[in-house]
Amino acid sequence: MTRPPLREIPGPAGRLEALLEPAVVAPGARERAAVVFAHPHPLHGGTMHTKAVYRATKALASLGCAVLRFNFRGVGKSEGMFDNAVGELDDFRAGLDFVAAHYPDTELWAAGFSFGAYVALTAGARDARVTTLIGIAPALQMYDFSEVRTSVKPKYFVQGERDEICPLPYIQAFFAELSEPKALAVIPGATHLFTGKVEELGRAIVAMLGTPNERSLDLAAKERAHD
Numbered sequence: 001m002t003r004p005p006l007r008e009i010p011g012p013a014g015r016l017e018a019l020l021e022p023a024v025v026a027p028g029a030r031e032r033a034a035v036v037f038a039h040p041h042p043l044h045g046g047t048m049h050t051k052a053v054y055r056a057t058k059a060l061a062s063l064g065c066a067v068l069r070f071n072f073r074g075v076g077k078s079e080g081m082f083d084n085a086v087g088e089l090d091d092f093r094a095g096l097d098f099v100a101a102h103y104p105d106t107e108l109w110a111a112g113f114s115f116g117a118y119v120a121l122t123a124g125a126r127d128a129r130v131t132t133l134i135g136i137a138p139a140l141q142m143y144d145f146s147e148v149r150t151s152v153k154p155k156y157f158v159q160g161e162r163d164e165i166c167p168l169p170y171i172q173a174f175f176a177e178l179s180e181p182k183a184l185a186v187i188p189g190a191t192h193l194f195t196g197k198v199e200e201l202g203r204a205i206v207a208m209l210g211t212p213n214e215r216s217l218d219l220a221a222k223e224r225a226h227d
Helices: 051-062 087-102 115-126 168-177 198-209 212-225
Strands: 006-011 014-021 033-038 065-070 107-113 130-136 155-160 182-187
Touching (some): 006 087, 014 051, 033 051, 033 087, 033 115, 033 130, 051 065, 051 107, 087 107, 087 115, 107 115, 155 168, 168 182, 182 198
Parallel strands (some): 033 065, 033 107, 107 130, 130 155, 155 182
Antiparallel strands (some): 006 014
């Protein structure tokens, strides 16, 4: 599979290294949404190439979404230094500005994994342009998700049953406080990084966010893989 070309987008602390995944759509059709996807904690090995980020990006693209994933400041070839989720919120907003300019009149979604879920969901809750929030294994015990708690935007979450960073009872309690519309998918046996479970992560995203036809196509693909 060909990787989309590397890009550089302007960020508040300098250039940000990024990949723009094109949407899978019929010829002449428009994108369903433009998504900005944030990666896990930079000081713990998180990058835009983290396996769960890659698989979630592909799942969203299969649903007709163009997806921008990027390296936070100080990661890979992105300029700047780690700023403990303060400057990273500004980086994410720069990503939103980029996709808004490239996909005018298209819905904007904010998505992220772990540390990136805090950044994406908080930035997305604040930004009136963002219509949908997607959190993968949000780091609830490490950061303040209060702005997400009070957001009335649709919120979707995928969580590992055996997540050691954000134990399942924490997200279940958090989820219970949120307003509708919302959805939570739990991946049996999955840990925080979804090691060995990234395909299940992708399928969970399709099941939550796909149309009935897209869900049936995903099921058919799953059945073919087991033939």
